[in-house]
Amino acid sequence: SPIIQLDNLCYRYPNTEHNALNGINLVVDKGSFVGFTGPTGAGKTTLIKSLNGIVPHFVGGTLTGLVLLNGKATTSLTTAEIGRMVGTVLDDPEAQIICLDVEQELAFGLENYGVPPAEMEQRMKEALACVGIAHLFGRSTAALSGGQKQRLAIAAVLAMRPEVLILDEPTSELDPLGSEEVFRVLKQLQVEHGMTILVTEQKTDLLARYCDQLIILREGEVVLSGTPRQVFQHP
Ligand code: ADP
Numbered sequence: 001s002p003i004i005q006l007d008n009l010c011y012r013y014p015n016t017e018h019n020a021l022n023g024i025n026l027v028v029d030k031g032s033f034v035g036f037t038g039p040t041g042a043g044k045t046t047l048i049k050s051l052n053g054i055v056p057h058f059v060g061g062t063l064t065g066l067v068l069l070n071g072k073a074t075t076s077l078t079t080a081e082i083g084r085m086v087g088t089v090l091d092d093p094e095a096q097i098i099c100l101d102v103e104q105e106l107a108f109g110l111e112n113y114g115v116p117p118a119e120m121e122q123r124m125k126e127a128l129a130c131v132g133i134a135h136l137f138g139r140s141t142a143a144l145s146g147g148q149k150q151r152l153a154i155a156a157v158l159a160m161r162p163e164v165l166i167l168d169e170p171t172s173e174l175d176p177l178g179s180e181e182v183f184r185v186l187k188q189l190q191v192e193h194g195m196t197i198l199v200t201e202q203k204t205d206l207l208a209r210y211c212d213q214l215i216i217l218r219e220g221e222v223v224l225s226g227t228p229r230q231v232f233q234h235p
């Protein structure tokens, strides 16, 4: 059953002359792994941000069409309600990491949700282990590498156990081995925990090996969509 539906979604940033998203239709089934790719400026980041309400709420501009989460229009949901369903990892780990140490970074969102301390500890350790950085639990965030920050940003969102995990270029700071590892973690979350995964990625080959549905965007429109096999067989 669909967990996300986009119905003729259009978005134009303030003071611009073209739609960044221009009539996007999309159905994402619960538990699926959807990959978005396309050239810079295609609208990938804007699409990701429209799924969790960032675009209409914080940027202004003009949004038309519908985004449905579990059948409900995002315009009828509060930011907190959207946040409980959808966890988003943006592509700037420097900006996303706000606390001085790894433990605080993980605890921040959980405290806001009123998760009891004993459960917090377990969720934090599980989330770090999931992205392969369990050993960094007590570290200062300033001392982490770009790749470690990227993993921490993912762990912090995982600890919240969202139904849908959305990631914008989660491997931009990682080497090929690290990139593969992140995708393996995402696949495991899909297969073992039934999580729905949406991810943008410039490394199309990597993306195609892990996603069930591959979507190619260009100039704000879906130009190809299907299984990786279908997309690559297209003339
Ligand atoms: P991608 O993630 O595929 O590189 P983006 O979603 O960042 O694409 O951008 C889509 C289009 O929207 C581009 O034409 C970009 O220049 C424009 N855009 C993105 N962010 C803004 C913004 N804050 N203000 C105005 N235009 C923007």
Ligand code: ADP
Binding pocket: 040, 041, 045, 046, 091, 169
């Ligand atoms: P990405 O390629 O990962 O989408 P960009 O480098 O395009 O990232 O954008 C980085 C930041 O600049 C984003 O916050 C985006 O909203 C903003 N931005 C992108 N294009 C424009 C634009 N034409 N005008 C204003 N801001 C923009």
